[in-house]
Amino acid sequence: xxxxxxxxxxxxxxxxxxxxxxxxxxxxxxxxxxxxxxxxxxxxxxxxxxxxxxxxxxxxxxxxxxxxxxxxxxxxxxxxxxxxxxxxxxxxxxxxxxxxxxxxxxxxxxxxxxxxxxxxxxxxxxxxxxxxxxxxxxxxxxxxxxxxxxxxxxxxxxxxxxxxxxxxxxxxxxxxxxxxxxxxxxxxxxxxxxxx
Amino acid sequence: xxxxxxxxxxxxxxxxxxxxxxxxxxxxxxxxxxxxxxxxxxxxxxxxxxxxxxxxxxxxxxxxxxxxxxxxxxxxxxxxxxxxxxxxxxxxxxxxxxxxxxxxxxxxxxxxxxxxxxxxxxxxxxxxxxxxxxxxxxxxxxxxxxxxxxxxxxxxxxxxxxxxxxxxxxxxxxxxxxxxxxxxxxxxxxxxxxxx
Amino acid sequence: xxxxxxxxxxxxxxxxxxxxxxxxxxxxxxxxxxxxxxxxxxxxxxxxxxxxxxxxxxxxxxxxxxxxxxxxxxxxxxxxxxxxxxxxxxxxxxxxxxxxxxxxxxxxxxxxxxxxxxxxxxxxxxxxxxxxxxxxxxxxxxxxxxxxxxxxxxxxxxxxxxxxxxxxxxxxxxxxxxxxxxxxxxxxxxxxxxxx
Amino acid sequence: xxxxxxxxxxxxxxxxxxxxxxxxxxxxxxxxxxxxxxxxxxxxxxxxxxxxxxxxxxxxxxxxxxxxxxxxxxxxxxxxxxxxxxxxxxxxxxxxxxxxxxxxxxxxxxxxxxxxxxxxxxxxxxxxxxxxxxxxxxxxxxxxxxxxxxxxxxxxxxxxxxxxxxxxxxxxxxxxxxxxxxxxxxxxxxxxxxxx
DNA sequence: AATGAATGAGCGTTCATTCAT
DNA sequence: TATGAATGAACGCTCATTCAT
Numbered sequence: 165x166x167x168x169x170x171x172x173x174x175x176x177x178x179x180x181x182x183x184x185x186x187x188x189x190x191x192x193x194x195x196x197x198x199x200x201x202x203x204x205x206x207x208x209x210x211x212x213x214x215x216x217x218x219x220x221x222x223x224x225x226x227x228x229x230x231x232x233x234x235x236x237x238x239x240x241x242x243x244x245x246x247x248x249x250x251x252x253x254x255x256x257x258x259x260x261x262x263x264x265x266x267x268x269x270x271x272x273x274x275x276x277x278x279x280x281x282x283x284x285x286x287x288x289x290x291x292x293x294x295x296x297x298x299x300x301x302x303x304x305x306x307x308x309x310x311x312x313x314x315x316x317x318x319x320x321x322x323x324x325x326x327x328x329x330x331x332x333x334x335x336x337x338x339x340x341x342x343x344x345x346x347x348x349x350x351x352x353x354x355x356x357x358x359x360x
Numbered sequence: 361x362x363x364x365x366x367x368x369x370x371x372x373x374x375x376x377x378x379x380x381x382x383x384x385x386x387x388x389x390x391x392x393x394x395x396x397x398x399x400x401x402x403x404x405x406x407x408x409x410x411x412x413x414x415x416x417x418x419x420x421x422x423x424x425x426x427x428x429x430x431x432x433x434x435x436x437x438x439x440x441x442x443x444x445x446x447x448x449x450x451x452x453x454x455x456x457x458x459x460x461x462x463x464x465x466x467x468x469x470x471x472x473x474x475x476x477x478x479x480x481x482x483x484x485x486x487x488x489x490x491x492x493x494x495x496x497x498x499x500x501x502x503x504x505x506x507x508x509x510x511x512x513x514x515x516x517x518x519x520x521x522x523x524x525x526x527x528x529x530x531x532x533x534x535x536x537x538x539x540x541x542x543x544x545x546x547x548x549x550x551x552x553x554x555x556x
Numbered sequence: 557x558x559x560x561x562x563x564x565x566x567x568x569x570x571x572x573x574x575x576x577x578x579x580x581x582x583x584x585x586x587x588x589x590x591x592x593x594x595x596x597x598x599x600x601x602x603x604x605x606x607x608x609x610x611x612x613x614x615x616x617x618x619x620x621x622x623x624x625x626x627x628x629x630x631x632x633x634x635x636x637x638x639x640x641x642x643x644x645x646x647x648x649x650x651x652x653x654x655x656x657x658x659x660x661x662x663x664x665x666x667x668x669x670x671x672x673x674x675x676x677x678x679x680x681x682x683x684x685x686x687x688x689x690x691x692x693x694x695x696x697x698x699x700x701x702x703x704x705x706x707x708x709x710x711x712x713x714x715x716x717x718x719x720x721x722x723x724x725x726x727x728x729x730x731x732x733x734x735x736x737x738x739x740x741x742x743x744x745x746x747x748x749x750x751x752x
Numbered sequence: 753x754x755x756x757x758x759x760x761x762x763x764x765x766x767x768x769x770x771x772x773x774x775x776x777x778x779x780x781x782x783x784x785x786x787x788x789x790x791x792x793x794x795x796x797x798x799x800x801x802x803x804x805x806x807x808x809x810x811x812x813x814x815x816x817x818x819x820x821x822x823x824x825x826x827x828x829x830x831x832x833x834x835x836x837x838x839x840x841x842x843x844x845x846x847x848x849x850x851x852x853x854x855x856x857x858x859x860x861x862x863x864x865x866x867x868x869x870x871x872x873x874x875x876x877x878x879x880x881x882x883x884x885x886x887x888x889x890x891x892x893x894x895x896x897x898x899x900x901x902x903x904x905x906x907x908x909x910x911x912x913x914x915x916x917x918x919x920x921x922x923x924x925x926x927x928x929x930x931x932x933x934x935x936x937x938x939x940x941x942x943x944x945x946x947x948x
Numbered sequence: 949a950a951t952g953a954a955t956g957a958g959c960g961t962t963c964a965t966t967c968a969t
Numbered sequence: 970t971a972t973g974a975a976t977g978a979a980c981g982c983t984c985a986t987t988c989a990t
Contacts, residue, residue, distance in 0.1 A: 178968070179974060198471075202959060213976040218961070220974095275471075375949085398984060409951040414986070571970085594963060596973095605972040610965070667786075667863070766989070767953060790980060801955040806982070808953095 185210045199276045225283035239266045243298035253311035256302045313348030381406045421479035439494035449507035452498045509544030577602045617675035631658045635690035645703035648694045705740030773798045778819045787864045813871035827854045831886035841899035844890045901936030
């Protein structure tokens, strides 16, 4: 999904370019200085005037939400790409890693998202409705090809990874979970310890 | 004993009282408005001028660190108090609850602590070195009296509770952990399910 | 007098319509938000882009002056209309009322007019030269028909009404003046107090 | 009356100096650029930082009101000075001239005063209660000494002069009124034209 | 030592004006 | 020619920090 200004109708090319540049810049600045970074800094990073920021994102929360949506979109879009470039299980693994990285980056936004600002109300639902199906396709493909166990609920996976602690410890746990996915797969059944 | 002039005594007491008042005020204001609250607000809550705040805490991070240390101290001190007022296991339970409450309050400070400001460098070590022994005593006592299982590493407990999610869900998980502590205790062994 | 852009010869119909719409919009916005209202607001009221405003009125003072001239024109034009619809004295009365209303509306512009901006230099003269003759015709007609006293200088009337205080008190004073006009009329002479 | 900040108690010398300087600067800037002049300009004229302006006058209307009150005070204070430097009638004349000048200067503030801002609510009463007695003393003195007619209500005089038109025409009318004051005085009765 | 007045950098925001579309 | 996106100067205001009292 391409992020557009509210009135997508008759959007001029330069305006769309401004929005794209702005979102990219905001992402960078948010990562560097937090979501409370001065608007001027974001404008400067984007190479536009502050007025342009305010034109497209009258409130700071509008900008934050747009950045967040954009990254959700990017993450979901990555699923399709990975699906055609890798084996099903490898694609799933790559995507989960990417998703975890996305979550890690966004941890700073969590506070903003829970600020009660109504601008953020729709974000959790958007998160699930966008990333859920993306993951579902990857999981289904890997299951069908017998590369991972079939008793996995994509939503659970999404949620569990989201709750992983940040840093290396989280990465190790993600690796564990991915191994766990493969563990019960039909193709690996022979390797399972026998029950007595 | 060296006799000090009454004046010197009084001044030192005054200054210490100022600092205490300031830390108490800062704690209150940090809780209400976050660690970025205006210095004036803190000074006003403490009933002093802003100059006094800057005299004792030249940088905001000094004040934050001092508040944090003070609460760590308070939390550690509570261990001794609880130890003499309750049975070992009950004391441990009470203290863990208090500790969790402290952690819950501080969650806002986490971002500040990870800001890279060198003022905060020593805090994690201070945290561990102060609360670790405090908990260790409580645990040892409860283990010795056979009220909790003996295979518990105090540091793990400290760390695990710190990572608990905020809110009611965290409280429920803390209750579970406390029950788990009692579960393997010698005094409860009779209740353990039999091995077949 | 109809307001036209400098190159009246090549003036396209839609351009003239733009100007008319703009002046009407500016009048509305000036009345609502003062002469310092944002240009965007005026453009929006007129249903055009801001660029169009600047095309026709490069400086704000140009727009203000044009609005003012337009209202002077409208007021002067009303004289002819009233002259054919009413008895001479009634026409005069109606016009003075309308003129007073115009003045009342414009009171906000007074400050702008005295700002020293050379754009406004010609306005006072235009005011007099447009409204003076308009009133003169009405007065002459009423005098000729014997409905009002003959010793009235139109300019004095114009000036006096302009200085009337705003609000009801001004309306009452205007009524008084109009009565005074009729008082010395030949047709009312019988009612005049005798000189001894 | 000396203008002081709301909490006159414990006002530091530098603060009072700041206020005085600010009011003087504000008067100058208001006269030059109107009451909507940038705060920075006023601060700069006063040689202080903008923060100082906001400390003493949180809202612009506070500053406007204070300037106005200060000038009323100054005008009232001039009465005492003139009373001891001139003959009663001359003092009255000088003061009326000064008062008219003050009114002339303030004409720009009229709009602000009628803006409905509650900060200005008390100003009209203050105006009357301060200038009324000041004029009353001058009038009484001149009447007692037989230099002006006795049938003059000070308030009427205050009000009439306030309504005089600005500029030379107003000055001529003020002169007329002052002559009128002397005209009916006992000491001038002999000069009155005889009725035939 | 304590106070709080003063400073001024810096932020959010608006809006006149320009100019690419 | 008309549009409105982009610009950036300028404003109101806050508040960390300094320093005279």
